[in-house]
Amino acid sequence: MSEKHNQASRIITFPSIHDALKAEKHCRKAGFKVKLIPVPRHISSNCGMALECLNRDIEEIMRGIRHAELVIDSLHSY
Template sequence: MVYGVILFPSIYFALRAEKKSKEKGLSVRLIPVPRHLSSDCGVCLRIPWEEREVIRSLLKEEKVKMEGIHLLE
């Protein structure tokens, strides 16, 4: 499976993103931020890469601030 990660400005948004995605049955997980990507709260959300647009619009609707979606190499 190809994964991506979403970065957030703070842990509040990371936790909200995790909860709202799981409520929709999406298989996401909070993981430590990969070294080559920077972030502040230390965690990011790992998502199935193919679900990125679904998740992006869901999180926008749930007022989750994001700092970018990256392909996880």
């Protein structure tokens, strides 16, 4: 994702790298443009990797995550 996208992106954090990879796989399968990134310094997280998502997709992504019973820590603005 470009810097431009970062302006309008959201960050999901996870307890573990397993949960982060599971969410990434799930989102990509559903056709969302997401990227695993190191957790930005201003966010506190259990796992060092976080999922960057486009702001416009976030509601649908979160619905999908709840529906699939995937584990996340929290949702942040970039």
